[in-house]
Amino acid sequence: MTSTPTSLPSPSKPRPAARTDALYSPGLSVFYGQADVSRLAHAWFLRALQRGRRAGPGQDRGVLFLDGANRFDPLLVARFARRTGREPRWFNERIRVARAFTCFQLTELIVRAPRMLTLTKNTSAATEKFPAGLVVLTALPELYYDEDVREAEAAASFRRALIALREFAAVNPGAPPEASLAVGVFTDAPSFITPRRRFFRQLAAQAHRVWQIWRREDGTPVFRPVRRPFLMPQRHTRPLRPV
Numbered sequence: 001m002t003s004t005p006t007s008l009p010s011p012s013k014p015r016p017a018a019r020t021d022a023l024y025s026p027g028l029s030v031f032y033g034q035a036d037v038s039r040l041a042h043a044w045f046l047r048a049l050q051r052g053r054r055a056g057p058g059q060d061r062g063v064l065f066l067d068g069a070n071r072f073d074p075l076l077v078a079r080f081a082r083r084t085g086r087e088p089r090w091f092n093e094r095i096r097v098a099r100a101f102t103c104f105q106l107t108e109l110i111v112r113a114p115r116m117l118t119l120t121k122n123t124s125a126a127t128e129k130f131p132a133g134l135v136v137l138t139a140l141p142e143l144y145y146d147e148d149v150r151e152a153e154a155a156a157s158f159r160r161a162l163i164a165l166r167e168f169a170a171v172n173p174g175a176p177p178e179a180s181l182a183v184g185v186f187t188d189a190p191s192f193i194t195p196r197r198r199f200f201r202q203l204a205a206q207a208h209r210v211w212q213i214w215r216r217e218d219g220t221p222v223f224r225p226v227r228r229p230f231l232m233p234q235r236h237t238r239p240l241r242p243v
Contacts, residue, residue, distance in 0.1 A: 023223060024048055024134070026180035027208035028169040031223065032187050032200075034214050038071040038138040041186040043221045045136050046080045048182075049094055061133035062094035064117050068106040068139030072097050096130050103143040103154055107161040110137070114168045135169075137185045141199035145192055158199050166206055186213075 023029070023044065031037060031044070045063045065072055074088075077095070081088040098116070100106035117132040140161070144154045169183040185207075189200040204210050211223045 024182050027171040028183045029209045030185045030207040031211045031213045037188045038069040038186045040221050041136050042076045061131050063134045064132045065097045065136045066109045068100045068143045103157050106143050107157045110161045111164040135183045140185050142189050145194050145196050
């Protein structure tokens with residue numbers, strides 16, 4: 001079956017919801033591709049914030065950004081805000097960033113994520129937690145490829161992260177939209193040559209959806225659904241366009 005690439009719409013020319021809803025479905029989505037894929041995460045979550053504002057009460061929720069790649073860029077947020085005619089502060093108030101610099105720190109962030117957020121604004125703990133509809137993760141599993149960390153220790157930490165990720169990214173079919181959570185992992189792990197590449201295969205096997213991502217010549221991000229990226233030989237993957 002041939003999969004159809006999906007491009008994120010321009011802020012000034014939104015496409016029908018059916019064309020992009022799959023990118024924001026509840027559960028775990030893994031996005032992989034070219035080297036700047038973690039920067040393309042901004043296109044994903046900023047448009048989600050914009051869509052949530054238009055969707056009405058209960059949908060205007062924020063983004064928790066667990067940044068292992070140190071790629072969160074407030075300038076990109078400000079640029080997007082200007083293009084949409086909003087103040088950058090409106091977006092910044094709906095974004096929380098937590099950074100990790102080692103695989104162990106990233107594991108701890110993933111384990112602690114459920115305690116850092118609440119899914120709705122209508123709970124008694126809302127003043128202590130962050131109401132989020134999306135979680136963004138970068139450098140998973142790249143941080144676990146660090147050769148300064150013993151492979152056994154990296155593997156154990158990665159397994160712990162996967163278990164925690166599986167729990168808070170679980171899909172409840174009966175949950176209302178305002179109580180759902182979409183988790184997006186943005187990674188360029190397949191570009192690494194390392195015996196630890198199995199970590200990416202394990203992550204992809206656990207995901208509800210996997211997308212290949214690249215930029216068109218005009219800079220538009222394009223997402224292509226892939227059924228089994230970890231089984232595809234490299235020569236059969238679609239060539240990525242240069243940035």
